[in-house]
Amino acid sequence: MKTLIFGGLTPIHDKLLEAAVKHLGYNAKHLPQPDIESLKIGREFCNKGMCNPAYFTVGNLLKFLINEKEKGVDVEKTYLFITIGACGPCRFGMYETEYKSALKEAGFESLEMTLLNQTKFSAEGEFKITKKLIYNLMKAVIVADLLRDISYQIRPYEIESGKTDKILTESTKMIYNVLKNNPDIKSIIKALKQIKKLFETVNVDYSKVKPIVNVIGEFWVQTTEGDGNYNIHRWLEKEGAEVKVEPISGWIEYQIFTEIEKTKLEIKVKGKTFKRYRKIFMLKVLLDFYRCLYESFRKALGNKPRSMPDQKLLWELAKPYYDPFVTGGEGHLEVAKHIYNVKFKKAHMTLSLKPFGCMPSTQSDGVQTKVLSDYPESIFVSVETSGDSEVNAKSRIQMKLYEAKEQANIEYERVLEKHSLSAEEVKTAVKMDNSLQNPFIKLSRNHLLTAAKFVDGNYKKIRSINGRTLHRKGFRGIKSAI
Numbered sequence: 001m002k003t004l005i006f007g008g009l010t011p012i013h014d015k016l017l018e019a020a021v022k023h024l025g026y027n028a029k030h031l032p033q034p035d036i037e038s039l040k041i042g043r044e045f046c047n048k049g050m051c052n053p054a055y056f057t058v059g060n061l062l063k064f065l066i067n068e069k070e071k072g073v074d075v076e077k078t079y080l081f082i083t084i085g086a087c088g089p090c091r092f093g094m095y096e097t098e099y100k101s102a103l104k105e106a107g108f109e110s111l112e113m114t115l116l117n118q119t120k121f122s123a124e125g126e127f128k129i130t131k132k133l134i135y136n137l138m139k140a141v142i143v144a145d146l147l148r149d150i151s152y153q154i155r156p157y158e159i160e161s162g163k164t165d166k167i168l169t170e171s172t173k174m175i176y177n178v179l180k181n182n183p184d185i186k187s188i189i190k191a192l193k194q195i196k197k198l199f200e201t202v203n204v205d206y207s208k209v210k211p212i213v214n215v216i217g218e219f220w221v222q223t224t225e226g227d228g229n230y231n232i233h234r235w236l237e238k239e240g241a242e243v244k245v246e247p248i249s250g251w252i253e254y255q256i257f258t259e260i261e262k263t264k265l266e267i268k269v270k271g272k273t274f275k276r277y278r279k280i281f282m283l284k285v286l287l288d289f290y291r292c293l294y295e296s297f298r299k300a301l302g303n304k305p306r307s308m309p310d311q312k313l314l315w316e317l318a319k320p321y322y323d324p325f326v327t328g329g330e331g332h333l334e335v336a337k338h339i340y341n342v343k344f345k346k347a348h349m350t351l352s353l354k355p356f357g358c359m360p361s362t363q364s365d366g367v368q369t370k371v372l373s374d375y376p377e378s379i380f381v382s383v384e385t386s387g388d389s390e391v392n393a394k395s396r397i398q399m400k401l402y403e404a405k406e407q408a409n410i411e412y413e414r415v416l417e418k419h420s421l422s423a424e425e426v427k428t429a430v431k432m433d434n435s436l437q438n439p440f441i442k443l444s445r446n447h448l449l450t451a452a453k454f455v456d457g458n459y460k461k462i463r464s465i466n467g468r469t470l471h472r473k474g475f476r477g478i479k480s481a482i
Helices: 010-020 036-045 052-070 093-106 130-159 163-181 185-199 219-223 233-239 248-270 276-302 311-318 331-344 359-376 388-418 423-432 450-481
Strands: 003-006 027-028 079-085 112-117 212-217 242-244 349-355 380-385
Touching: 003 010, 010 130, 010 163, 010 212, 010 359, 027 359, 036 052, 036 219, 052 079, 052 093, 052 219, 052 311, 079 093, 130 163, 130 185, 130 242, 130 248, 130 276, 163 185, 185 276, 212 219, 212 233, 212 331, 219 349, 233 242, 233 349, 242 380, 248 276, 248 311, 331 349, 331 359, 349 359, 349 388, 359 380, 380 388, 388 423, 388 450, 423 450
Parallel strands: 003 027, 003 079, 079 112, 212 242, 212 349, 349 380
Antiparallel strands: none
């Protein structure tokens, strides 16, 4: 059997998907994250006028195959490449053609390729889509989403630099073995509870004021963690932000929910049939099951990872601005997420990333102008990632990030004033009491800023610690005077 090679998501998603596939007896290997060299190779062998994701993903595959060939591996007999395809109003539907064309140009014409069609939900070649495969992949994606989210919430506040990443690596290995060897729900939940204990060893300082920046946009660009988006997630952290990442599970729910709504429209236009009602019922069951699984795994991690917004709510939020039936890219989601962040106070700033020349994202940007006029309090910036305009893109983001920091500082000052505390008193309490350094400590739901949530949820303890500190200082002062 050939080794299945695939990639294109985050490092943790690709690794856990590899484990899920291996459990079914396949040999599998995920590709590394695409880099600038991948972009150059993609531009060399692909047609002109393609978008970044095409150049990066095609180039990344070719880079891997070239390296393997140099090691003496007969890649065409050893590997089977799996990729996702679909139709739609963008270049995504052309990826399969680009892969085949580039493979031929690079001398790998005989490399077998399997296309997973997300529209028809089918596969070709040796790799077969089965219910068991789908179930395993669902669990892998959910766990990867949750571990990724929890690490992005903890890492900006860690006291010991690098501790969160160390725990994340250890946790990924642990869950990898579970998904590969025994991926039943009970085993996964047990492993997640152990992982929660590992994350509890990371000491944090939630008194740091960091605005929350939600990264949205074209699916590949907002998801990848490397040169494909200028390493934007880690860069934002270094610039003093807490990054809110979008779960891939949200994209899966979006696909299912949209299919339900399309079938409802079909019934309205073409009439009622048992087949259509059955399809809606089955999709709703799948959607509910997926959400239930997500929440069960989230609970095992102390409910620290964020829950997903309801797709119906996002649909309704976007509807006055963007027809949800106009699909392609993230469709109405980019608009909906922006409004959701402002209306329900889920992020101080929304950053929309898109590849150069992405048509669905360009449509979305046009609509965002109207959203901004209706929600003038929003801090929103949209940037294109072309692979060679990093300085320009980041300077634009920095200007908006400054506004978000100002907003975050105002929010923090208000909560300090509310509880008659000073920033120095909060920091003193964190230093003196290790229990306040627990990443799973109680956080209030009344605020957006993590630092404000921390103070609002623990102000009594912070006050008492500072009270004891003042008492001891006074006692020492009296004793020295005597």
